[in-house]
Amino acid sequence: MSTPTEKNHNKHLDLLQNYKTHLFKYIQELEKLDRQSEFAKKWNEVTIKERKEELQEIDKILKNLIRF
Numbered sequence: 001m002s003t004p005t006e007k008n009h010n011k012h013l014d015l016l017q018n019y020k021t022h023l024f025k026y027i028q029e030l031e032k033l034d035r036q037s038e039f040a041k042k043w044n045e046v047t048i049k050e051r052k053e054e055l056q057e058i059d060k061i062l063k064n065l066i067r068f
Contacts, residue, residue: 020058
């Protein structure tokens, strides 16, 4: 049986994983817009770069944390 601390830890890992999935989908949508419009490409360039860096950091965190 899990302790309250373990449940809380796992809950937060799940939230982080959900956010990672959200970011991935968001990046895909921005890249899709880039393919459709040259203006959008310039507009989203920095945002896509920042979100990809954020996604990498989240991935590192998830890989280094241990599930109870």
